[in-house]
Amino acid sequence: METAVFIVCAAIVLAGALGVVLARNPVHAALSLVGTLFGMAVLFLNLEAHFLAAVQIIVYAGAIVVLFLFVIMLLGVDRLEDLSVEPITGQRVLAAIVGLGTFGLAVAFLVNSDIGAFHTKELTLEVSGQYSNLRQIADALFTDYVYAFEATAALLTISVVGAVVMSRRMARSDEAQETAEDD
Amino acid sequence: MIVGVPLPGPTVFGLDPLYTGGVGLAEVLITLFKVGVAFALLMVAVMLMIWFERKVISDMQNRIGPNLAGPFGILQTLADGIKLFFKEDLIPEKSDRLVFKLAPYLSLVPAFLVFAVVPVGGNFSGGNGRVSLFGHETFLQVADPPVGILLVLAMSSVAVYGVMLAGWSSGSKYPLLASVRASAQMVSYEAALGLSLAAVLLKSGSLSTNQIVSEQSVWNWNLWVTWVVPMVIFLIAATAELNRPPFDLVEAEQELVGGFHTEYSSIRFALFYLAEFMNMITMSAIVVTLFLGGPNGPDFTSVGWLSGVLWFFVKLMLFLFFFVWLRATLPRFRYDQLMDLGWKLLIPLSLGWLLVLASYDVAGDRGWNRAAAVIVALAIMAALASLLALALRAARQRRELDPQGEFV
Numbered sequence: 001m002e003t004a005v006f007i008v009c010a011a012i013v014l015a016g017a018l019g020v021v022l023a024r025n026p027v028h029a030a031l032s033l034v035g036t037l038f039g040m041a042v043l044f045l046n047l048e049a050h051f052l053a054a055v056q057i058i059v060y061a062g063a064i065v066v067l068f069l070f071v072i073m074l075l076g077v078d079r080l081e082d083l084s085v086e087p088i089t090g091q092r093v094l095a096a097i098v099g100l101g102t103f104g105l106a107v108a109f110l111v112n113s114d115i116g117a118f119h120t121k122e123l124t125l126e127v128s129g130q131y132s133n134l135r136q137i138a139d140a141l142f143t144d145y146v147y148a149f150e151a152t153a154a155l156l157t158i159s160v161v162g163a164v165v166m167s168r169r170m171a172r173s174d175e176a177q178e179t180a181e182d183d
Numbered sequence: 184m185i186v187g188v189p190l191p192g193p194t195v196f197g198l199d200p201l202y203t204g205g206v207g208l209a210e211v212l213i214t215l216f217k218v219g220v221a222f223a224l225l226m227v228a229v230m231l232m233i234w235f236e237r238k239v240i241s242d243m244q245n246r247i248g249p250n251l252a253g254p255f256g257i258l259q260t261l262a263d264g265i266k267l268f269f270k271e272d273l274i275p276e277k278s279d280r281l282v283f284k285l286a287p288y289l290s291l292v293p294a295f296l297v298f299a300v301v302p303v304g305g306n307f308s309g310g311n312g313r314v315s316l317f318g319h320e321t322f323l324q325v326a327d328p329p330v331g332i333l334l335v336l337a338m339s340s341v342a343v344y345g346v347m348l349a350g351w352s353s354g355s356k357y358p359l360l361a362s363v364r365a366s367a368q369m370v371s372y373e374a375a376l377g378l379s380l381a382a383v384l385l386k387s388g389s390l391s392t393n394q395i396v397s398e399q400s401v402w403n404w405n406l407w408v409t410w411v412v413p414m415v416i417f418l419i420a421a422t423a424e425l426n427r428p429p430f431d432l433v434e435a436e437q438e439l440v441g442g443f444h445t446e447y448s449s450i451r452f453a454l455f456y457l458a459e460f461m462n463m464i465t466m467s468a469i470v471v472t473l474f475l476g477g478p479n480g481p482d483f484t485s486v487g488w489l490s491g492v493l494w495f496f497v498k499l500m501l502f503l504f505f506f507v508w509l510r511a512t513l514p515r516f517r518y519d520q521l522m523d524l525g526w527k528l529l530i531p532l533s534l535g536w537l538l539v540l541a542s543y544d545v546a547g548d549r550g551w552n553r554a555a556a557v558i559v560a561l562a563i564m565a566a567l568a569s570l571l572a573l574a575l576r577a578a579r580q581r582r583e584l585d586p587q588g589e590f591v
Contacts, residue, residue, distance in 0.1 A: 027282065027351065034344070051390075054333035062340025066347065066370060073351050073363065132329060134390060 005046045012039035026072045030065055037061045051133035198329060198391055200313060201321040213316055217325050218299075225298055229460045233260040236460075236507045243511040264453060272449040277354030286352060287447070287454035290345030293338035294461035299325035300334050300392045301468040304478045304492035307400040312393050312478075314488045322393055323478075323488065331391040332384070335469055336377055339424055343369045345458065346426075346433065346443050353446035362443040364518065365426060365433035371525045372423040372430075375416055378533035382413040382540055383473050396477035404476040409540060414474040416533045418505075421466045423525065426459070427506055429513035430521060467502035471495060531571070535564045 012035060019032025037060045044053035141149050201210055234249065234257055241248025249256030274280060304323040305312035313320045328334060343366050350362020386408050387395040399405055406414050423430040434442035444455045471477055475498045478491030516524070539560045546556030 025279070027279070027348075031282070031348075050328060050330045051333070054330040054337055057337040058333065058340055062337065062343065062373070063370065066340070066343055066366060069344075069347060069351075070363070070366070073347075073359065132390075 002046060005042065009039045009042045009046065012036070013043070027069065030068050030072060033068075034061050034065050037065070049133060051137060198327045198393065199322050199324075201319055209317070209319065213319055213321065214325075216316075217321075221298055221325050222295070224303075225295065225461055225464065228464050229457055230260045230264075231257070232460050232464060232503060233263075233456075235503065236510070239504065239507045240511045243508075267453040267456075268450055270449040272451065273446075275354055275446045278446065279352040279354065282348050282352035283446075284451070286345050286349035287451045287458070288345075289348060290342060290458035291454050291461070293342040293345075294458045294465055297335050297338045297465040298461075298468065300328065300331050301465070301472055302327075302393055302396050302477050303468075303495050304488050306482070306488060306491060307397055307477070307479050308482065312397055323492070324393065327391055327393045329391060331389075331393070332380065332395065332469075332473070333390055336373070336380070339369075339376070340373060342458075342462070345455075349447065349455070350443035353443075355446055357440045358443050358445045361433050361435075361439045361445075364439075365443055368426070368430065368432060368521060368525075369424055371522065372420045372529075375525060375529035375533055376420040376424060378530060378537060379413040379416040379420065380473065382409045382533070382537050385537065385540055385544065392472055392477075396472060396479065399476040400479050401476075401481065402479075404474065404479070406474045409474075410536075412536050413533065414470070416529050416536075417474070418470060420525075420529060421470065422506070422509065423521070425462050425466055425506075427463065428510040429516050431515060432518055432521065435515065463506055464499075464503065467499050467506065468495075470502055471498040527575075531568070535568070539564065 016032045016034075016036030016039060019035065020029045023029040023032055037056060041053040041056040041061075044050075044056060201213060237259070238248045238256070249259035252258040252262045274283060302312060302322060302324040305314050312322055314323055315321075346369070347362050347366040350358040350360075350365070353359070383395065383405050384390065386405060387398045389395060389398070395405075399408070426433045433439075439445070444452055447455060477498075478495040480490065480494035482490045484490045484493070539557060542556045542560040543553055545551075546553045
């Protein structure tokens with residue numbers, strides 16, 4: 001059954017990923033991304049990582065893609081972009097190289113590791129043992145990785161404050177320009 | 184799956200004792216039965232709820248309300264449903280057809296799924312919530328996943344898509360404005376919802392809804408275990424999350440025609456209507472589960488599972504009436520008031536309360552004086568709150584002195 005679930009979810013994830021790249025309409029692309037994220041959540045469930053699955057949906061599908069949609073809707077999606085012009089020269093060649101490189105790394109990792117593609121569940125069960133997912137993650141986060149955790153929190157806070165400061169500056173300089181033009 | 188070999192990890196199907204002995208035909212049938220009963224129960228409940236709301240509101244407004252279809256007009260919803268079903272289904276010319284058709288289901292399905300984790304009955308005083316169904320031990324809930332209550336948060340965040348995409352795909356400006364408004368509101372209040380929930384999780388020590396209810400048996404309800412405030416915050420945030428009055432800015436008729444579903448008609452409109460009321464029922468059920476001990480209560484019947492179901496029903500009705508009462512009495516909030524309430528009051532308050540509860544618990548674990556720990560925690564919070572208030576006041580004064588923001 002594990003394998004069957006994996007195959008179905010992998011198909012959903014891949015179809016969603018293709019949809020993100022190929023969809024003409026940005027909103028359809030964002031919805032395909034949601035499909036991919038849901039497929040990944042079920043894959044996490046399949047590996048007994050319940051908490052990760054829930055967080056995947058709450059954070060990625062529930063917050064991040066909603067934010068994407070917000071931006072897309074507010075900017076308007078009626079304008080079709082001209083695909084024949086590259087915004088940055090050499091962008092497509094670079095993207096192809098980076099994509100192929102990442103794919104190669106992933107394949108190399110799968111081939112070299114002794115996990116194998118279809119027996120990962122036994123491994124996660126061994127790790128999770130008798131405690132719940134939540135306790136495992138909390139134990140790891142607040143003991144071994146506490147500095148990394150706190151540093152990430154600080155980084156996020158700084159980026160939020162930075163974003164607010166920058167957006168306020170820009171709005172102000174725009175207004176100043178407008179008043180200057182009016183005068 | 185190879186037949187005869189038990190699954191290595193039973194938790195894929197949740198913690199329900201039904202699945203501990205492997206999954207055969209009987210287990211599948213019982214699960215399907217539970218799903219069917221939950222579905223039927225919700226549909227009938229929605230039908231009665233719409234009638235109940237109309238009747239109660241008309242009573243409060245000194246009117247009679249629906250009184251023609253069936254005794255006391257109880258079949259009015261059915262009549263309305265049939266009428267909507269046979270109306271012409273219009274799809275606007277400028278709409279995004281695929282998304283337009285998808286959106287109502289994105290509203291409806293999460294509302295159903297949330298109900299799956301609500302324990303509607305069972306004897307929690309000694310039996311750990313187990314009941315015997317066709318000779319198998321099981322819980323009176325469709326599923327008990329280990330992440331339990333997180334599923335509720337996940338589904339309420341998925342429900343945002345229904346509203347958002349409905350507004351956008353209509354290809355019309357009022358629905359778009361309403362949906363941007365609504366999704367901003369729902370995303371903002373999700374934070375307060377989650378933080379007040381965290382207080383419950385701190386006390387219960389588990390995410391599973393069955394465990395949360397078991398911890399509250401029989402009179403150990405989270406309402407007083409978490410000292411009332413989280414429940415008040417949860418109720419306010421839930422009302423905003425449901426887009427119910429006084430937070431129903433999605434449907435502000437005077438400004439937005441009809442809200443995000445202006446362009447919807449016929450059965451698709453009925454689906455949104457259904458989802459709205461279903462969400463109200465499931466959210467009330469979640470409040471009962473989290474704060475009022477779910478089916479817990481003194482056993483007064485000879486049949487084991489009956490009193491639990493009855494208690495659950497009584498508590499559920501309390502909240503359903505509460506929501507109707509709010510709608511009948513409170514005027515709508517202004518949008519900036521809504522955002523101020525959510526971000527500047529509810530989120531800091533629920534976070535602070537969580538920290539006070541945590542300090543109380545830690546003091547107990549370490550053998551410190553609990554009262555002293557709480558007082559110190561409260562003093563620190565008060566200092567931080569006054570700093571925040573000072574900063575807000577300074578910012579406001581500066582804005583008033585320099586409205587263009589030129590001299591920063």
